[in-house]
Amino acid sequence: MKKNIFLLSIMIIIGTSALAKSDTKNDNPFFKKWKTPYETPPFNQIKPEHFLPAFQEGIKLEKNEIDAIINNNQKPSFKNTIEALEKSGSFLDRVNRVFGGLSGANTNEELQKIARTITPMLSKQRDDISLNPKLFDRIKVLYAERDKLKLSPEQITVLDNYYTNFVRSGANLNDEGKEKLRKINEELSMLSLKFSENSLKETNAIGLVIDNKDDLAGLPDDVVKAAAELARSKKMEGKWAFSLQKPSFIPFLQYSTKRDLREKLFKAYVNRGNNHNEYDNNKIVSRITSLRVSRANLLGYKTHADFVLERNMAKNSGAVYNFLNLLWKPAIKRANAEAADMQKIIDAEHGNFKLAAWDWWYYAEKVKKEKYALDESMLRPYFKMENVRAGAFEVASKLYGIKFKERNDIQVYNPDVKVFEVTEAGGKHIGIFYSDYFPRDGKRSGAWSSGFRGQSNIGGKFITPLVYNVGNFSKPTGDKPALLSIDEVNTLFHELGHALNSLFSNTTYPGGKSVPRDFVELPSQIMENWALEPEVLKMYGKHYQTGKTIPDELIQKIENAKLFNQGFETVEYLAASFLDMDWHTLADTNERDVQKFEHDAFAKIGLIPEIETRYQSTNFSHMIQGYSAGYYSYIWAAVLDADAFQAFKETTLFDRKTAAAFRNFVLAKSGTEDAMTLYKKFRGREPKVDALLIRRGLN
Ligand SMILES: [Zn+2]
Known part of the structure; x- marks a missing residue:
């Protein structure tokens, strides 16, 4: 089946290449207004060969829009410069978001080839804008006069972000420096693309x-x-x-x-990415981390971490290391106790060996059975994917009054994708939510949330968002539906939390938003707190055959086992966070032996041999893409989410007033003001670490 589609598209390419250019535009959906419900992407019409011309057109249009801003003879104003920038690039954004969505979740060799062509083009385009001296001059003028411009708090934040982002992108460099930076950025974007292609190949192996x-x-x-x-x-x-x-x-x-x-x-x-074959990532990791130091130096920072962290809540690497160390000691202590429990079982069975990293899951399962009388396979029948998804929706409904309605009239890029319209209690349309939960060859590993369109409200024109969640959960097999593990249940709730953050967004200027990396996991992680609450389990935990609600006895077992394996999970995660920080606090550009560096990093913190973190440099995509000097963010945000959830526990699980404050201050306004300020508006005080320590048994 797949092969036929492939052949068909080759025929179309051959067919259209003989036609005049104008005809290409005529049947390219990116050149038209989408007359679909809510202007959702018409996936049935979008073909791989539409992307390149659409990208080219988008780049051209954006360039013209930027030129118009620069060549405006009037003196710079917020409207003719910042607002105009916010409006620019909409054609390109539409193409790029669809392409990005497909590249992550449904790629193939054709799309990968296009990615290799457009990645340097887009990198150049970004640099052309952020290194444009005339454009920066206008922003500088506005920034200097910002107190006199009578701007709203959001406009001040947006202007401040533009100015800062331009400086951080090299706008203050001389021509030679700018040229150097361009080269670094282009090489980085190509290496990062190669890294992800290699990871995909190695994960599908x-x-x-x-x-x-x-x-x-x-x-x-x-x-x-x-x-x-x-x-x-x-x-x-x-x-x-x-x-x-x-x-x-x-x-x-x-x-x-x-x-x-x-x-x-x-x-x-x-060992993914470390097999000394054509998909090996060792050299790529070494080169990327070295280039990141070069870039940081060029921009006036000692390390990449210094460059990244000044925009985060943590502010500097010292604060991150202190925080990681604070958790490391109790975590390793707990992990050692867990390893001892397992060794006891091995010894009782006369196993005659020492617990190794590849034994952990097997014996953890046995401990779970012995200590907590809990077996993952007892739970899965109650976690049919459709029921869990409905449960996550219901939690959102009870908190925020919103509704989810399945829509079969909206086009999808793969039959696994399901579409829902999200509305307020009174029926007002909020946005569209796509769920795509099963693994396939063209999908990268992990789970993520993003969108085909972001929310904005420039000039009173409210644009509603199109949001998607992608996962790699257990698929239906034979006659059985998709039955999820606890881990997958948590992930589904987690990603829906990100989706709600996007769906509830109520800001004017989307491009000028800046959500700190160590804040962005708060909306997602807080949702995980509801997933396994007894009251919530009863809402969605229905046996897939009998329809019976999950019994109290099983719920009690889940409660008892909540601290199970927390030592391992915290240690495995912290080790990866230390590794990420170690790579990005390097102050020299020497290329390194990745395996040795990694070995030293783990030895330094005293990682026990029974735990080998699954996140290693050659396949650690978070560290390469998006979370560099930022993997710590998950546990930083866990302090916030545990503390925020406490606000519900202090009232009721679905307290509408608390939920409304969380929605209005945190979810709807993310990125429009300082993150701590927003948090304090919701909570009335700064977050405390206590709730997290108790939740993980680290107190
Ligand atoms: Zn997340």
């Missing part, structure tokens, strides 16, 4: 093939079935295959009694 039935020992039926289906899809009929995507890899580690096979699969997972 088959980590383990089993042809002997005995080697399936311990695996639940549905895991075996999924492995058989994967093998069949890879033309290995009659065998069982395990990929390095989480839904395939984690259950194998949890249940397989074959220690040597667990080791094999685990090593394949952590």
